[in-house]
Amino acid sequence: xxxxxxxxxxxxxxxxIGARLASVLAADPxxxxxxxxxxxxxxxxxxxxxxxxxxxxxxxxxxxDLRSADIAQVIAAADIDTVVHMSLMSGxxxxxxxxxxxxxxGTMQLLAxxxxxxxxxxxxxxxxxxxxxxxxxxPAVFTEDSEPVEVPHTGxxxxxxxxxxxxxxxxxxRPDVVTTTLRFANFIGPKVDSxxxxxxxxxxxxxxxxxxxxxxxxxxxxxxxxxxxxxxxDHPGVFNVAGDGVLLLSQCLRRARRFWIPVPAPAFxxxxxxxxxxxxxxxxxxxxALMSHGRVVDSGKLADEFGWVPKFTTASAFDDFxxxxxxx
Amino acid sequence: MNAEELLTFAARRISGRYEVxxxxxxxxxxxxxxxxxxxxxxxHWFRVETIGLHNLPPDGxxxxxxxxxxxxxxxxxxxxxLHDEAGRAxxxxxxxxxxxxxxxxxxxxxxxxxxxxxxxxxxxxxxGELVGVFPEGFKGIGKxxxxxxxxxxxxxxxxxxxxxxxxxxxxxxSIVGAEEIYPKIGELRLxxxxxxxxxxxxxxxxxxxxxxxxVPLPSKWLIEFGEPIRSDEVDPAEADDPMVVFELxxxxxxxxxxxLNALRLRRGPAFFL
Numbered sequence: 051x052x053x054x055x056x057x058x059x060x061x062x063x064x065x066x067i068g069a070r071l072a073s074v075l076a077a078d079p080x081x082x083x084x085x086x087x088x089x090x091x092x093x094x095x096x097x098x099x100x101x102x103x104x105x106x107x108x109x110x111x112x113x114x115d116l117r118s119a120d121i122a123q124v125i126a127a128a129d130i131d132t133v134v135h136m137s138l139m140s141g142x143x144x145x146x147x148x149x150x151x152x153x154x155x156g157t158m159q160l161l162a163x164x165x166x167x168x169x170x171x172x173x174x175x176x177x178x179x180x181x182x183x184x185x186x187x188x189p190a191v192f193t194e195d196s197e198p199v200e201v202p203h204t205g206x207x208x209x210x211x212x213x214x215x216x217x218x219x220x221x222x223x224r225p226d227v228v229t230t231t232l233r234f235a236n237f238i239g240p241k242v243d244s245x246x247x248x249x250x251x252x253x254x255x256x257x258x259x260x261x262x263x264x265x266x267x268x269x270x271x272x273x274x275x276x277x278x279x280x281x282x283x284d285h286p287g288v289f290n291v292a293g294d295g296v297l298l299l300s301q302c303l304r305r306a307r308r309f310w311i312p313v314p315a316p317a318f319x320x321x322x323x324x325x326x327x328x329x330x331x332x333x334x335x336x337x338x339a340l341m342s343h344g345r346v347v348d349s350g351k352l353a354d355e356f357g358w359v360p361k362f363t364t365a366s367a368f369d370d371f372x373x374x375x376x377x378x
Numbered sequence: 379m380n381a382e383e384l385l386t387f388a389a390r391r392i393s394g395r396y397e398v399x400x401x402x403x404x405x406x407x408x409x410x411x412x413x414x415x416x417x418x419x420x421x422h423w424f425r426v427e428t429i430g431l432h433n434l435p436p437d438g439x440x441x442x443x444x445x446x447x448x449x450x451x452x453x454x455x456x457x458x459x460l461h462d463e464a465g466r467a468x469x470x471x472x473x474x475x476x477x478x479x480x481x482x483x484x485x486x487x488x489x490x491x492x493x494x495x496x497x498x499x500x501x502x503x504x505x506g507e508l509v510g511v512f513p514e515g516f517k518g519i520g521k522x523x524x525x526x527x528x529x530x531x532x533x534x535x536x537x538x539x540x541x542x543x544x545x546x547x548x549x550x551x552s553i554v555g556a557e558e559i560y561p562k563i564g565e566l567r568l569x570x571x572x573x574x575x576x577x578x579x580x581x582x583x584x585x586x587x588x589x590x591x592x593v594p595l596p597s598k599w600l601i602e603f604g605e606p607i608r609s610d611e612v613d614p615a616e617a618d619d620p621m622v623v624f625e626l627x628x629x630x631x632x633x634x635x636x637x638l639n640a641l642r643l644r645r646g647p648a649f650f651l
Contacts, residue, residue, distance in 0.1 A: 186478045189497035190401045196497065260480025262488075264402050296400050304394030346400050 057083040058281055059130045061116060061160065062137025063109070064088040066241050067176075070274045071134065075281060076107040085128055087114040087121065088137065116156030122163035125170065132172040133164055134281050138213065140178070140206045140244055146334075153209035154216075161220045164227070174230045174280040175217050179266075179290060179347045180207030181233060184339040192347045194233070194288045205334040214288075230280045235292035235347060238367050239270030240374035245337055250306055251375060256321050259312040262300045263344025266292040269362035269370060276356065285355050290347040293364035299341065306372055315342065379410070401498070402487030405467065412489050413461055419451075420458040423596050424555055428463045429641075430603040433549060438506035439606065440499075440541045441468060441549045442630055444529055444638060445518035447556035448579045451594060452519075456510060456553065457489070459601050469502050470510040471495075471537075475576070496536060503544035510551075511537045513627075516576040522565075526557040527642055529635045535620075535627035538609070542617040542626070547606035550630055552637040555599030558648040560584065597648040600641050604633055 058075050062068040063086035072092070076084040086092065086109045114120045116137060125133070137156060139149050157175075164170045182188070183198040202208045214231060221229040236246045249255065268291050276291055303310045313321065319338055353359045362370065379387065387410065390396055398404045420426050434441075443456060453470055460468040471494035477483040492498045494511065502509045512518060517530040541548050564580035584591030607630060616622045 186483060187474045187493060187495075189495055189501075190492050191497070191501060193497075260484070262402075262484040264398070264400070264487075296398060296402070297394075298398050298402065298404075301394040301396070301398065304392060344402075 056081045056132065057085065057128055057130045058132045058134060059125065059128070060084065060086045060109075060134045060136060061156075062088055062135070062176075063092045063111070064090045065136075066243065067237065067270060067273055067277075068092075068136040070270070071136065071277050071281075072109045073107055074274055074278050076109045078278075078282075080282070083128065084109045085112060085124065085130065086110065087112045087116070087124060089113065089115050116159055117151055119159060119163075121160055122166060125163045125167050129169045130167070131169050132174070132281050133160070133170055134174045134176075134277060135160055136176045136277070138176055138178070138206075138210060146205070150209055153206075154212050157213045157216055161216055165220060165224055170227060172228045172230075172281070172284065173217070173220070174232065174277065175213065176277065177214055177217075177231050177233045177288075178206060178210045179233045179235050179292065179345055180205075180336060180340075181211045181214060182345060182347070183207060184263075184336070184343045184345045186343050188343065188345070190346060192290070192345070194290055194351055202336055205336040207336045228284045228286045230285050231288040232276060232280060233288065233290050233347070234273060235266040235268045235290075235345075235364075237270055237273055238267040238371045239273075240371065242270050242371070245334075247371065250302065250308075250371070253308070255303060255308050255310040256318055257299060257303070257310050257312050258318045258338070258342045259314045261315075261342040262298050263341055264296045264298055264346050265302065265340075265344055265364070266296055266346055267362075267364045267367045267371075268293050268360060269367035272360035272362055272367075276352070276358070276360070279356055279358060287351070287355065289352040289355065290349045291352055291360070292347050292349050293360050293362050293367045294349070295364045296346050297364050297368055299344070302368060305368065306375075398488075401469070401490070401492045401502070402484070403467075403469070403490040404488040405490070408467075408489045409461070413458055416454050416458050417462070419594075420455055420462075423594070424455065424559075424599040426455055426459060426555070426599040426601060428459050428601050428603070430605075431464050433603045433605055434460075434464055434466065434508070435547050435549070435606055438503055438544065438546045439508055439549050440503065440537060440544075440546055440609075441508065441510040441551050441603070442537060442634070443510065443512055443551035443553055444634055445512035445514045446521065446526070446553070447519060447558075447594075448560035448562050448581070449594075450512075450519060451559055452553050452556035453491075453510070453512065455556070455599065456551065456601065460508065460510075466508050468510045469507045471499055471512075473515060494536075496540065499537065499540040500543055503540060503546050513537050520562070520577040520579070523557075523561040523563050526561075527554070527638050529631055529638070532627050532631050535623040538623050538626045538630065539617040541609040542612045542623070543614050545610040545614060547608055547610070548626075548630055549606050550604040550633045550637065552602045552604070552634050552641050553599070554601075554638060554641045554645055555597045555648065558597035559594035561595070595649070598645055598650065600645050602637055602641055604637055607633065 513532040562579040566578040570578035
């Protein structure tokens with residue numbers, strides 16, 4: 051099905067899921083080379099692993115700032131045939147403009163390089179269900195062809211929405227290349243570090259008064275597995291990826307055995323800003339919308355195309371996260 | 379519930395280990411708490427009687443009912459009726475105003491309601507659920523006392539298109555009694571506009587008696603389910619044909635109006651003295 055020699059490029063390997071994907075691909079004998087790029091070297095596996103000396107195995111790390119045109123040289127030099135674009139940042143590590151530049155300009159540079167390349171024949175992009183936005187008049191369940199009722203106009207959702215636009219443009223210009231866009235629900239798992247996991251690790255949790263959003267999670271193991279499958283076989287199209295079922299925020303809080311304080315929406319926003327200033331959490335307006343109205347997607351198309359469903363349901367993924375959280 | 383059941387129920391609720399479906403429907407909370415609270419109103423206040431329960435098909439169907447009474451008490455009573463008398467969980471399609479409101483929006487999801495939109499209606503019907511809809515919307519529920527039991531326009535017939543696409547029967551449902559619970563004899567236009575509400579009623583008791591004015595008048599209720607109207611004889615591709623949709627919409631509307639008229643006569647006066 052696939053050519054004998056395979057060279058895979060993974061962007062964003064300094065962070066957890068990217069690093070895990072790179073090491074899984076490196077362990078596959080069918081793949082000859084795995085090249086990981088990021089602005090900083092990967093640390094997330096060595097940080098708490100300890101026992102493993104070289105957990106990334108034969109992954110070759112190249113320090114590249116995606117916002118520069120250097121990525122084109124990496125792609126040209128290595129005869130890369132598969133690109134897995136993972137480096138979308140969900141929360142601003144530094145400032146919001148830097149995050150936007152990293153996400154949007156980084157993707158543009160990467161796709162520009164892929165468009166020039168003669169060897170790239172498969173592009174997998176990590177996106178998010180945040181592209182559907184979150185509003186009280188949303189349909190209860192989003193499918194891949196749903197238009198957002200309110201187009202996300204801030205933060206991660208907006209970036210991902212724009213990134214997907216560039217991916218569609220690329221797919222139109224290079225119909226010979228298989229492009230797969232995976233819209234992930236919120237990642238959760240023992241080692242996931244996201245605004246939402248930081249929220250659930252806080253000792254006392256504010257909630258938005260009068261709202262009990264429906265949430266969905268995808269376990270990190272399933273996230274890595276679906277990315278691996280997309281990198282190894284042709285699955286053209288856009289796919290939602292979420293664990294089966296939903297949890298209400300109130301259920302999550304009860305399962306987590308945490309205290310929560312319902313606060314009016316403006317106060318919640320204020321607390322979010324405060325937490326953000328302290329560098330503790332990131333509650334951008336799109337997070338506030340999610341914590342008010344929630345969001346649910348249908349992953350049926352993924353199951354049909356990949357012949358695979360996430361091993362963890364939304365509830366079991368959350369429970370797995372809680373179990374490891376308590377032993378930390 | 380005996381004491382032991384109550385304890386396990388409470389433990390399950392406190393630990394968050396219960397199921398909620400993708401629409402946010404919390405069946406356990408609905409059956410054990412919400413409907414329990416509505417039951418006295420259903421049984422003793424309105425003394426609701428149901429007719430024609432045998433007309434409910436065993437599988438998925440769309441129940442189309444008239445809407446009245448200023449506040450959507452008729453929707454809740456229909457829900458109790460279908461749960462208690464027919465053992466069916468009905469999934470009601472509600473106005474987006476309800477879903478925009480804090481507390482109420484999410485409570486209504488927990489009781490199995492969802493937004494009245496094409497996607498949600500189609501999805502529920504595809505899953506074989508019993509879906510309930512009030513096509514008159516605010517025009518029906520907010521109509522003045524003088525218009526009582528006169529069906530208003532049935533929206534744009536979106537519900538009929540959904541039924542055709544899913545190939546499920548339409549069950550016409552007539553509710554008599556809800557018109558009299560808060561007779562709307564006037565309107566407070568300016569405050570309504572300021573509050574962003576479709577209307578703010580003046581009833582014999584509201585706003586004169588304050589919160590006491592929110593007590594519904596104890597009218598006698600009848601809920602009748604009519605013979606199902608087939609929609610599977612229409613080709614699903616014709617769900618987009620406005621002519622087909624309008625015709626079927628009219629047929630449903632006329633059926634409900636006829637049965638409302640007959641039901642009103644059968645009930646007699648709304649209030650027993």
